Amino acid sequence: MTIQNDVPALPDVLRYTAFSADPAGGNPAGVVVDAAGLDDAAQLAIAAEVGYSETAFLTAPPEGLGEPGRAFTVRYFSPLAEVPFCGHATVATAVALAERSGPGAYAFATPVGTVPVEVREIDGVLRATLTSVAPQVEEVAEPEVTEALAALDWPAADLDPALPPRISFAGARHLVLAAATRERLARLDYDFDRLAAFMRKHDLTTVQLVWRESETVFHVRDPFPVGGVVEDPATGAAAAAFGAYARELGLVTAPVTLTLHQGHDLGRPGLLEVGLSADDPRVTVTGTATRIP
Structure with a gap:
């Protein structure tokens, strides 16, 4: 072939x-x-x-x-x-x-x-556990958030004010945006070309959309138009970046394990475990994998 x-x-x-x-x-x-x-x-x-x-x-x-x-x-x-x-x-x-x-x-x-x-x-x-490179978290200017929301067709009022937008890196750059409700996260119908252009401009690999179910349990989705993919079903690099985000914003206290559910809205459910250590800034991501016949 x-x-x-x-x-x-x-x-x-x-x-x-x-x-x-x-x-x-x-x-x-x-x-x-x-x-x-x-x-x-x-x-x-x-x-x-x-x-x-x-x-x-x-x-x-x-x-x-x-x-x-x-x-x-x-x-x-x-x-x-x-x-x-x-x-x-x-x-x-x-x-x-x-x-x-x-x-x-x-x-x-x-x-x-x-x-x-x-x-x-x-x-x-x-089960494999990867350890990320040293992470970084940075603030996002309001015009950039506005442009991202416009590409997603998300009203600003649908964001969770307790989880402010940030760009987080643990091997790749991801814009983290938090939905106020699970229903908002479930409705994803975005402008592919507009979001891709925004992401290329700001060197983003995905936009990580999150909803917090409990202190350590989150549901996430990751549009990936810069890779030619509408949505990534399970995103380990973004999971590591989100772990750095959660630590930086004080959402949790290390040592702790976060559980991320991803892919359910695509019919491809996956489970990612994100580990934060009390004495190591790097983030671990754990999951299994199986051969596709």
């Missing part, structure tokens, strides 16, 4: 869904375990051919990163562009590797830095 742009035959692409033990849930990701010899154009074309929100491409690690088979250089491509970091593809990749090489510690050299991943087998299920 060949694909466009004179790319050689499609390499072996593993297909996993992350943050769900059900192949019909979570967020699908492609995993190319051996991407040696594939240039940027080839990786982008393969990601477009696979059609998932991201595909991860693995090559040899930098010298000294880790033992063979446990350390890799990883790049992530959406159907439209390379993204700096992708959480769900990281979890999918780690579980795919653990099925071949066993649970334990892995290290991924990504464009934003080294991301350690620990895979454990619990009750016969492999």
Whole structure:
């Protein structure tokens, strides 16, 4: 099988869904375990051919990163562009590797830095925990919030004043906007091109829309038009960024685990666990993954 742009035959692409033990849930990701010899154009074309929100491409690690088979250089491509970091593809990749090489510690050299991943087998299920790079949270100017809301067709009155807008980073930049009600979060019908233009202007990977069910339980949705995808079903990078946001705003007190439900409104339910430590600013994101037949 060949694909466009004179790319050689499609390499072996593993297909996993992350943050769900059900192949019909979570967020699908492609995993190319051996991407040696594939240039940027080839990786982008393969990601477009696979059609998932991201595909991860693995090559040899930098010298000294880790033992063979446990350390890799990883790049992530959406159907439209390379993204700096992708959480769900990281979890999918780690579980795919653990099925071949066993649970334990892995290290991924990504464009934003080294991301350690620990895979454990619990009750016969492999669960991967990634540790983000150092996070950052910044305020958002009112005109930018107004433009984002206009693209979403959300009235400002529908926001939750207890969770103010911020841009949060834990490997990729995400605008966090909080809905006042679950009903508001469920109604998502936005201007794809307008939101994509806004996100490219401000270097955003997704817009993370959240609703707080309880102190530590949240429901989230992530429009991803800059990747050519209307909505991401489960977004590990945004989950890590949200953990940094929750800590920065004092929504919770570390150590704590946040539970994020995502994908329910798409019919692809997923579960993401976000860990905040009392003595480490980095954020962990935990989930399972399963092979798509």
